[in-house]
Amino acid sequence: MKLSPDWVVGFVDGEGCFHISILRHPEMEMGYQVLPEFTVVQHERDIQVLYALKSFFGCGVVRRNHGDRWAYRVRKLSCLERICEFFTRHPLKTKKQVEFVRFRRVVQMMKERRHLTPEGFREIVEIARKMNTGRREALLQMEGTEGLCEDMVHPRTERPG
Amino acid sequence: MKLSPDWVVGFVDGEGCFHISILRHPEMEMGYQVLPEFTVVQHERDIQVLYALKSFFGCGVVRRNHGDRWAYRVRKLSCLERICEFFTRHPLKTKKQVEFVRFRRVVQMMKERRHLTPEGFREIVEIARKMNTGRREALLQMEGTEGLCEDMVHPRTERPG
Numbered sequence: 187m188k189l190s191p192d193w194v195v196g197f198v199d200g201e202g203c204f205h206i207s208i209l210r211h212p213e214m215e216m217g218y219q220v221l222p223e224f225t226v227v228q229h230e231r232d233i234q235v236l237y238a239l240k241s242f243f244g245c246g247v248v249r250r251n252h253g254d255r256w257a258y259r260v261r262k263l264s265c266l267e268r269i270c271e272f273f274t275r276h277p278l279k280t281k282k283q284v285e286f287v288r289f290r291r292v293v294q295m296m297k298e299r300r301h302l303t304p305e306g307f308r309e310i311v312e313i314a315r316k317m318n319t320g321r322r323e324a325l326l327q328m329e330g331t332e333g334l335c336e337d338m339v340h341p342r343t344e345r346p347g
Numbered sequence: 348m349k350l351s352p353d354w355v356v357g358f359v360d361g362e363g364c365f366h367i368s369i370l371r372h373p374e375m376e377m378g379y380q381v382l383p384e385f386t387v388v389q390h391e392r393d394i395q396v397l398y399a400l401k402s403f404f405g406c407g408v409v410r411r412n413h414g415d416r417w418a419y420r421v422r423k424l425s426c427l428e429r430i431c432e433f434f435t436r437h438p439l440k441t442k443k444q445v446e447f448v449r450f451r452r453v454v455q456m457m458k459e460r461r462h463l464t465p466e467g468f469r470e471i472v473e474i475a476r477k478m479n480t481g482r483r484e485a486l487l488q489m490e491g492t493e494g495l496c497e498d499m500v501h502p503r504t505e506r507p508g
Binding site (some may be wrong): 187192194197198199200201228231280 | 348350351352353354355356357358359360361362389392393396399440441442
């Protein structure tokens with residue numbers, strides 16, 4: 187299945203999720219790990235669309251999310267940069283664009299290793315707080331959060347992949 | 348906001364809904380009314396995308412669905428024919444394509460007034476039964492149904508618009 191850029195933008199406008207988790211992680215310098223994640227969740231009947239997205243972006247993984255739901259998931263920073271470049275060239279049309287711009291800022295900061303500085307980390311927490319309005323309280327405790335990504339399971343113990 | 352055909356296909360692959368309601372209607376010859384409907388539901392923050400779809404297809408209405416959810420909704424047969432022509436030229440990529448093909452068959456039958464014949468009506472009931480797996484039991488009673496269209500409210504008393 188071959189996807190066109192415009193189709194990908196339209197589908198992600200509907201089904202995509204840009205998400206920042208801030209997870210407790212005693213071994214990290216800040217005591218927390220910043221985990222940006224791009225996901226598209228579908229019923230298993232449309233798993234072939236998830237693989238087409240993986241092929242389109244040339245990175246990421248397709249994994250069972252929960253039950254009969256599967257996810258195309260990108261966590262690797264180099265791949266997230268590629269995703270951000272794509273959606274910079276091909277802007278989203280829904281208000282998800284606002285989430286994307288915040289997400290891209292965090293990815294850029296991580297590329298520059300600024301999430302490892304107190305100032306950078308504070309800015310990222312502030313950005314994540316704005317993004318993840320769905321479970322703000324959880325975010326304030328700096329646990330895993332979901333925000334607008336209704337379907338995604340974020341297991342706390344899982345490592346980035 | 349200008350939409351491209353591919354963006355519309357991608358967005359509808361994610362967010363669109365092709366739905367057949369079969370409603371009790373004592374004044375109709377069959378005792379029931381066949382009501383095909385194409386809808387896209389969004390949070391009110393993205394109402395401008397719904398108006399862009401209305402403008403793209405050149406017909407349909409944007410209405411509050413329930414709470415903070417709004418819908419672009421097409422019920423007029425002439426406009427549904429236009430929608431079906433578009434998605435015939437630009438096929439969906441998800442399994443929603445299967446729903447669409449069934450939906451198009453019903454629209455075509457209604458155009459030919461075959462829903463007013465016992466054989467045609469029976470075929471439409473059978474198609475609608477296959478489409479609306481979510482609330483099959485309700486369909487068997489031939490009430491309003493939702494199927495895969497998770498967000499749409501189908502008020503029984505409302506007339507087609």
